[in-house]
Amino acid sequence: DAGVIQSPRHEVTEMGQEVTLRCKPISGHNSLFWYRQTMMRGLELLIYFNNNVPIDDSGMPEDRFSAKMPNASFSTLKIQPSEPRDSAVYFCASSSETSVDEQFFGPGTRLTVL
Amino acid sequence: AQSVTQPDIHITVSEGASLELRCNYSYGATPYLFWYVQSPGQGLQLLLKYFSGDTLVQGIKGFEAEFKRSQSSFNLRKPSVHWSDAAEYFCAVGLTGGGNKLTFGTGTQLKVEL
Numbered sequence: 001d002a003g004v005i006q007s008p009r010h011e012v013t014e015m016g017q018e019v020t021l022r023c024k025p026i027s028g029h030n031s032l033f034w035y036r037q038t039m040m041r042g043l044e045l046l047i048y049f050n051n052n053v054p055i056d057d058s059g060m061p062e063d064r065f066s067a068k069m070p071n072a073s074f075s076t077l078k079i080q081p082s083e084p085r086d087s088a089v090y091f092c093a094s095s096s097e098t099s100v101d102e103q104f105f106g107p108g109t110r111l112t113v114l
Numbered sequence: 115a116q117s118v119t120q121p122d123i124h125i126t127v128s129e130g131a132s133l134e135l136r137c138n139y140s141y142g143a144t145p146y147l148f149w150y151v152q153s154p155g156q157g158l159q160l161l162l163k164y165f166s167g168d169t170l171v172q173g174i175k176g177f178e179a180e181f182k183r184s185q186s187s188f189n190l191r192k193p194s195v196h197w198s199d200a201a202e203y204f205c206a207v208g209l210t211g212g213g214n215k216l217t218f219g220t221g222t223q224l225k226v227e228l
Contacts, residue, residue: 033215043221045216045218048215091158102160102163105158107157108156
């Protein structure tokens, strides 16, 4: 199993640009989570999906952030327009009903907004 | 709502010394409890988990943790620390059932002195 796959691993962009982060969960997993990690705020849950449906998006910081999961094997997190304070490492994680809340994390995308 | 407290932000130990990282949780029922480790530039990796049964659980890399209901604690231990254990450690709590979100603590940064 390849594990959770995230792309790109690094992204550098300028303020105001649109950024799209991608995630492929582990095959067979039915829950997907997007996290943001910064030195100041630690690890924050942004949104999670269950069976491709958004269940809790209360962690999404503002309307500039949006996430989609069009099918069981793909999800995107989009920031439009991006701002320097969005610079962080964004992690995607997935879990299955049989793994009882155990989440498997991807390697993360390090986003730098100049 | 559940919460997790890791009271130690930084801990430094000498190689070969024993280690205990503290974790306290707040939750009405018996939670599912996890310890994750994050090496620099990496995603989070599961060390061990507790669901029910034996309150002392064994994990990977020689780590163990003990669930103490009376103290609402789930402390992580290792008898002899190796330099490669230097990393950040996160305690997390989940609701009963699969596919639910985890609540993470703020993390403890472990430094190992040679």
